[in-house]
Amino acid sequence: SKEAIDEARNEITKSFGKQYAHSRNFNTKTKGAQEAHEAIRPTDISRSRINMDADMSRLYELIWKRTIASQMADAELERTLVKISSNKSDEIFSATGEVIVFDGFLKVYLESTDDEKENDTDETQEGLLPNLTVGESLSNQNITATQRFSRPPSRYTEASLVKKLEELGIGRPSTYAPTISTIQNRTYVEKGIDEGAERVYQQLILKADKIADKKLKETTGSSKGKLVPTDIGYIVNDFLIQHFTDIVDYNFTAKVEEDFDEIASGNQEWTTMMGTFYNAFHPKVLDVEKNAERESGERILGEDPVSGKQISVRLGKFGPMAQIGSIDDEEKKFASLKPDQNIGTLTIEEALDLFKLPRTIGSYKDHELVVNIGRFGPYVKFDKTFVSIPKEIDPLEITIPEAIELIDQKIAENAPVATYQSKPVQKGKGRFGPYLKWDNIFINVNKKYDFDKLSQTDIEELIEEKIQKNKDKIIQEWKEEGIKIEKDRYGKAVLIKGKIKKALTGKIKPEAMTLEEAKELLKVKSAVKKTKTAKAKK
Structure with a gap:
């Protein structure tokens, strides 16, 4: 709100100086997304601390710092490559980093990242350098050489996956949580529990003309809390890429999201958009259903030493x-x-x-x-x-x-x-x-x-509530035949006999269905099921 922005500007000017104040409004980055509510912020921005227990105080301090930082000037950093020669060696040492020209919002808050590292240090990390001048003499306090190993890109966490979806223009704020829940509920991915393994690495420190050799430990390969693809996830992904390449393409998905935004804005007819999509998509589904083989992700590992048969x-x-x-x-x-x-x-x-x-x-x-x-x-x-x-x-x-x-x-x-x-x-x-x-x-x-x-x-x-719920679900029942019609969780009628289930749609009235009609529908359902099973075994 304007009141909060003005209050923040006054507090920044008073505490840090006028040059640090830079009022700004923030809008959603996602097109078509509704603005929800004002951000969580202190009711009195002049109070930088509160007298409560440690956890509450830390939380308040974080909210206060982020609120103040959001209304401060940008930091000015100068990207710098420093080359250092030695009077005892022909080797040239180099350091790449940034020199702060003006600290701006960094005066109060340095944002962390959601991209989790397995260790605090990283060979690609570039730090902040002190102010240096060309020709300046530097004293060698110590030189550290640390052994590093190449690492694969980190797996996504829920937070970093949402960030990637935003970058690709896939989904909207209201669909991110359901998307992540769905891929976990269908066991395409699961939360990792592997703590990783310890690995020893070497560190050499040159100080006062003496080299100290240290053996340090780091944890590598941890998947704890990250989204790890399952076997069925890999197989479903490979199947979709093979048969529906254009549908699972990032650009196609982002384009559909844009079309939905246009429909919501009244600039496009939904029937036209869905017709264009369906006319191309439906024939492909029928073709895949008819001709595609069942995917199993089979790998042949070798031969059994006892029987000589293939192991897969x-x-x-x-x-x-x-x-x-x-x-x-x-x-x-x-x-x-x-x-x-x-x-x-x-x-x-x-x-x-x-x-x-x-x-x-x-x-x-x-x-x-x-x-x-x-x-x-x-x-x-x-x-x-x-x-x-x-x-x-x-x-x-x-x-x-x-x-x-x-x-x-x-x-x-x-x-x-x-x-x-x-x-x-x-x-x-x-x-x-x-x-x-x-x-x-x-x-x-x-x-x-x-x-x-x-x-x-x-x-x-x-127990009585459950019994009553089960009774309320039943529309019709023929106990001697083991056949019944009941409502599913969404209120739709389903015809059931043992493990065979048939959803009743269209003009069928479940209340008026006869036993003979129910048996006929179940016969058709059973025949379709047998056909699909036979095809899968081929």
Whole structure:
């Protein structure tokens, strides 16, 4: 607001001088984006500090500094290359950096960057140089030579990905968060958890005609908090690039965004824009659906030393897996990859290790303990119970005591916490949050309830609400046939029999549908499903 700008100008002039004041208004960089609200700023800009706890004070100081810096003059920097000769050597030393001519907003605030570095130092970083003059004599206090390794570009974080989308003109502020959520929900990328590995590097320091040799450590290869592509992400990306090159092109996506802006402004008819796009896009979709082969990302690793058969790795129905034997072999072996393994980097030695599973490591309470890897990762099977093995334990090296500890923990977690209608109620935490399980029904527990202190009344209330919701969803049901019509999460009618689901659209009225009509629709759906499955196996 004008009031805040005037207040900031007065405070800057008073504290730093008139030359530091430079009032400015900021507008969104993204075309077509709505301005939301005034930026978060101090209500009284003359107060540079507040008397509160340390965290609150630091937060306030950051907001104050950024507010003041946004209304200050630009810093003036002189890019400088300094060459230094030595009276003891023919070598020429050089330093590249910047000399501050006028500090401007740097007087109060130096912005950090969202591009995360694995270490604080970086061989390409250029620092600030002191003021120097040509011919000036410099005293050698020390010279440091540091060993450096080349590094690949850093993977995107959520913040740096948004910044890149803005640069490319893809998306709008309202679509950035849903875009990032979608690629994670569909497991195209996942948040990295790898802490990286320590690497030793050398540093030589020349001081007082003596050289000191230091061995230092740095962390490299960390993916923690970064967006790491998954196997399915790579495969989907390759498929789209191969068959829809123009659609996944950055320029095409940015052009569509511009067209949407023009439509929103009333300068273009949406029917014309969509017609032009659809007339070119739809035939290509039909062609790909008819002729494209199913992508699996298959890599041939070598031969099995025992059978002599081909060993390959690919994406299967239940996730990435290794395979002994080619497609034409009648007898093939399969093994799921571990959660931290990748189709693109798996070695033949790692693949052969996978076929050491399943393995029986012993027994507990008269039941065998069998270790294996499934679609959700490695597990121990005890009787009819499957217990996940945590990432820090190698399934090939898990011991009997470790397995028993995991089993006892799982049994304790699955112990009934209450009963309802004489049936046990269990509680747990899954990928979608805390839940109750009763009579094979899973009930999400929302934040309204204290999950750790659920009372009998809370449990009964949650179960009864779920039962009522399930009843409200059903439009029609033929129990003897196992067929029903119910509303999906968006309120649309869906015809269901077992695992077969058919969305009811158009002129079909679900309330008036007969059993014969439902069976006919399910037959058609089942036939289409079988055709697609047969095509995929070819």
